[in-house]
Amino acid sequence: MASSPASRMAATSASGLAFAASRAAASSRKRAARDSAAAAASASDLITVRKTIGRRPRELSCGDTRRLLRAGSSPRRTTPSSKPAGGGAPQTCSSHSANATPTPPVAPPYLRVACTQIPLLQPSPGASPSDAESRPMDTMLRPLMRSWSARAERKLQNVQRPEGPPQVHARGLDPDRILLYGSGPATGWGASHHRLALPGMLARAVAHTTHRGVDIDIRADEDIDAESSVLHLEGRDLAGYDAIVVSIGVRDAVRLTDPALWHASMIELIETLEARTTPSTQIVIASIPSIRSIRAYNSWWGDVAAHRAEAFERITREVAIQSQRTAYLALPTDASSPADEVAPERFRAWASLIAGQVLPSLAPYGRRSASSSLARDHRNQPQPELPRQRALLELGIVGTEPADGLQQIVRAARVAFGTQSAALTLVDHNRQWHHVRDGGEREVIERSRSFCSVTITGAAEMVVPDARVDRRFFRNPDVMGGAICSYAGYPIESPNGYRIGALCVFDTRPRAFSLRERSILRDLAMLAQEEIWSGAPDAVSAG
Template sequence: MSKILDAFVRPFMRLAYLTAATAWYNIPRPTGSTGAHASGSDPLRVLLIGCGPAVGFGVLSHDLALPGGIARQLSADTGRGVDVDLIVDVELTAREAYFRLDETMLSRYDAVIVMLGLFDAMSMAPAAQWRTDMSALLTLLEYEGSPHLRTFVLMVPAMPKIRSLLLLPGWITDRHGRTLSAELPQACEGHPRTSLLPFPPSPTAERSRFRGPQSYRAWARAIVAPMAAELTRPDETAPPVDWAQEEERIRALVRLQILDTAADDRYTRVTELAQSMFGTAAAAVTFIDRDRQWFKARSGFELSETPRCVAFCDYTIRDDNGFVVPDATLDERFTANPFVTDEHHVRFYAGYPIVSPEGQRVGSFCVYDTRPREFSEGESVMLRNLALLVQNELWADRQKAAVQ
C-alpha cells in the first residue's frame, strides 16, 4: 500500500517543488565554496557534504552558517585548528554526491560529515535506491580516504517550517524523510569507520522569516559533541613526494592560471605583513611547478623563481601541516643547499601549504631568516592564518575568472 501511495504522491511532490522553487532560491544563503576555518595549530581537515541545513539558508556567510559553527566548536573541543571544506548544493542527492566526491582528493581529510536526504525526500526518491546510493558513497570514502578518516552520517532532517517554503506539503516530505532515515543503518553496515548520528532538533520554532546564526551554532554543538572523541591524531611523519598524485597536482596548478602572472599588491602586502610580524629577513608566496619554484609575491629578496630541487617549499607541499626548519645547517636535507651555503645564508624557514579548490597542495606561504630560531605554536597559527588569507584570494580570483 505504501509503494502505491508513494507512486501516486511522487509526481505531485515534484510539481509542488517546482512551484516552490522560486521562493526557495530567493532565500538568502552564502555564495561561493570557500568553507570556514578556526585558528589553531595541527589543524583537523573536515569535509561537509550535503543539502538543506548544510547550504546555510538565512545567512550570507559560511562562517555564520554550519561550517563556521562546526569549525569553531570542533576547535574548542579538540584544542586544534580546523579547516572545513564544502560540497553543498540545494538539490544535492546521494547519487550526485557520489560523483562529486569521486572528483575530490579525499586522502587529505580527517573527517567527512554527510548531511544528505532532504532533497531526496522532497523528490520522493525510492528508498531502496537511496540506500544503495548511500552505501556506494560510504564505500568510496572508505577506499579513497586516508586510513584515519572518520565519516559521520546525519539522519535526514525535518522539512524546515519557513514561510516561503510552506508551498511544499511538509508532512509528506517528513514522512518520506523518515523512510529514508530508516534505510541508513543498513547502508552504514560494513563501514567500521562510519558513525550514524541523529539530526539535532531545531533549536528554535523557525517560523521567523529566515533561519539565523544561533540555529547553526546550536546544531554545530550537537553535531560536534560525538565527533571530537573519535578524531585521533594521525602519524605526523612527513611523507615523500607522491608521484602518482603529482600530475593531478600540476593540473590543479595550471587551472589556477597563476603562473607567470604580474605582481599583485594584495599578495605583496601580505608578505610584507608577515616579514614585519615575524621579524624575518624575507617572506614569499610561492607556487611549485613541475621543475621550478615560482614566486607570485616576495618581500626581502628579488628572485622570481628557483629550481624546484633546492626549494624548501617543495617539502611544505608534501603534507597538510606547516613545515619548519629551525636551523638549516643542522638539517641534513639542507646542509648542502645553495641557499644555505651561498650569500643568502638561509638558516630558518617556516612554510604553510596553499591548497587549490580541488584539494591539491600547489604552493606555500613562507618566511625565511638568516639566523636560526624557534617557531612557537602561536606563530604557527599566525602563519597558517596568513596562508589562508592568500588562499582565499586565490580562490576568489578563480571564481571571478569562471564567470567572465
C-alpha cells in the same frame, strides 16, 4: 607496539580492494530498486481510498485520483450565510475578520487519507519495509510533488547563500581535517559566509575541545541527492579526512524519491565512503531537517514530504547500524515559525551535536595513537606530480601580477616575524616562482634550490632554524652563499586539495620559531589561500 607509517598505509590500501566489487553490487541494488518500483506501480492502477463521509471504501483509478488532487489544490470554501435565520445584521466569517490569525494550510481530507493509506501490495524481495506503503500512491503524487518542489526551489534561489571559498579554518597547529558534504544545512541557508554557518560553527566547536587547528572542506550543492551522492565525490581524495559529515535528504523528500532507491543509494554511499577513507575516519550521516521549518516548503505538500523524510530516517538508521565507522545523528527539529534561512542558534546547536559525534575519533592534543593518525599520515605523503601541476595551471596565476590582498598578507608576514624577507611561492614543473615577495626582488629559481619544494611534500609547516646544519639544505647554493640561513613555510593548496606553493619567511641569520609564531604563519597562509581561491574561475574555486 606502534606500527610504522608503511604498515598503517597498507591498512588503508587493503580497504580499497573491495571497492570495485561494492560499487558493482550497489549499482545492481539500485537497478533492482528501480525495476521493482516500476513493477509495483504497474501491477494495479486501482487503489482503495476510504471516503471521509460514511467511512465506506471506494475504488478510484489513478486518473480519478489525479483529478481529485488537482481539485484539492484549491479546496472549495464554504461561504457563510449573509443573513442570519432570525434576522439582524449579516454575520462575518471569523476566519476572514481583520484580527484573525491565519492558519497554516491543511491538506483536503481525501488527500490526508490517501497519504496514509496502506496499498494492497506486498513488498518485493529485498525491498525495505516501507516500500509497500508508498509505491502506488507515489505513482500519482510524484509528478505533483515535483511540480510543487520546483516552484518552491525557485523561491529558495532568492535566499542568501555563503560567499567565498568552500573552506573554513579554526586557529591552531596540527589541524584535523573534516569534509562537510551534501545539501540542506551544509549549504548554509541565510548566512553570508561559511564561517557564520554550520562549517564555521563546527570548526570552532571541534578546536575548542582538541586545542588543535581544524580545516573543514565544504562540498555542498542543492542538486546533491541520494542517487547522485557518489557521483559528486568523484575525483576527490577522501583518505586524508579525519571525519566526513553527510547531510542529504531534503531534495529527495520533497521530490518523493522511492524509499527502495534511497535504501540502495545509502548503502552505496556508505560503502564508497568507507572504501575510500582510512579505518580511523569517522563518518556521520546527519538527519534531514524539518521540512515544514523551511518557509518555501511550509504547505500541506510539505506534510507529504515530511512523511517521506521520516521513512528515509528509519532506513538510514538501519543501514548505519550495520557499519562500525558510520553513525546516524538525529538533529533537533525547530519548533519556531518557518523561515527562509537557518538561525545562527540552530547552526550552533547542530555543530555542537556533530562535534560530539566526531570527537571520539580525534585524540586530544599530543595524544594521538597509531590508529588515529592514518588520515594524517596520508595527508603528509607527497602528492602525485601530474595532477598537482594541472591544479596549479587551472588557477591561471603563474606569471601574472599578484593581487593587492596577497601583497598585504606577505608584507604582514615579514613584519610579524621580523625577518629580512617573506614570499608567496608557486612551485611549477622545474621552477619556483616568487608570485609575491616583500623584502627583495621577485625571481624565478630552479626547483632544486627551492625550500618551498620540500615544504609542499607534507601538509604541515616546515621550520628550519639553521639551514647550515640541516642535512637537507646545507649544500643548497643559497645557504652556502649566505642568502638563506633560517626558514619557515606553510603549504598553500588548490581548491581540489593539491599543494601548489607556500607562504614563507626567511632570513640571513639563524633563528627559532615558537609554537605561537608557527600558528600565526598558518593563519596568514590560510588567508593567502582564501585570496587565491577567490580570484580563481568558478569551476576551479568550487573544488
